[in-house]
Amino acid sequence: MSDMHGQIDAFNALLDKVNFTMEEDLLFLLGDYVDRGQDPRAVIKKARALEKQGAIPLKGNHEDMMEKALAGEDTQAVLHWAANGGAQTLSSYGLSMKKVYNDIQNHALELPEDLQQDLQWVQHLNIYAETENYFFVHAGVDPEKPFDETDEETFLWIRTPFFEGYHGDKTVIFGHTPTMNLHESSDVYFGTNNIIGIDGGCVFGGQLNCLELPSKTVYTV
Structure with missing residues (x-):
């Protein structure tokens, strides 16, 4: 999952829909928990709780x-942060920009x-994660x-x-760019060059996506 952007209700609904269980699933969160949406603080709280259950949150x-x-x-x-939705994040902690x-x-x-503790958590987030077949990252890689x-x-x-230059062996799973900008749909983007974009642009009126691997099954809210 990726790019929740403060959309805590959609985040919780999607977790319920995929029936995430720490015993059976390995969950990768690809960043952008904060900004623009109604409750960034709650999304960070949820991501931190999921991390304690074994999820792997990355930085956006x-x-x-x-x-x-x-x-x-x-x-x-x-x-710079204010121009990109930071006020909503601060507001969720009771502060103004x-x-x-x-x-x-x-x-x-x-x-x-609480903001100090969440900021410390943010500072220690990993930038990417990889398995034998997949590379997980927020925006992408240098081809x-x-x-x-x-x-x-x-x-x-x-x-x-x-988007245009990657042709590596590992499939890169990424968020950051709403898939509407890649194939005119909020659905998951399966690129022909071994890239998969999952940011459904939920905060812009699109949808929140969850990609299940290796089946490539997609769940949305």
Whole structure:
């Protein structure tokens, strides 16, 4: 699953629909838990609970923006985050973007304890995960470089060069780019070059997808 973006109701509904059980399933979450939706805090709480049950949560570019703004205490990073839905994340913790910006500017930022703990969790998220046949990542990979020589920003942000240029042996499962931009549908995108996009653009009125492997069965809400 990927790109929940604060849509806690859809996230819970999809987990119920696939009947996730820690004893039988290995769940990969491909990032973008926060921003834009109604309750990013609740999505992080759910992702953290799932991690304790064995799920593997990865970092998305929206967690990266959150980390750079809050942990880095950088006003330019705050503005970048604000332009990409960060206000909804702060609101779910009882804060406003304006206050955070001013506090950082005045070197007086104090975050509530629950946000501090979630921020620490974000800072320790892995960027990718891989199995024998699959590579799981938020945005994609550099088609010109080995995985272990690729920088973090590429894994979190890449789009077109990956879509058009990847031809590796492992199937890359990714989120980040709504599939509507890949094949004019919110359904999972099965690329002919060994890539599978699963971001159904739920927060933009699309759907939340879950891809089951190796069967390639898709569940949606």
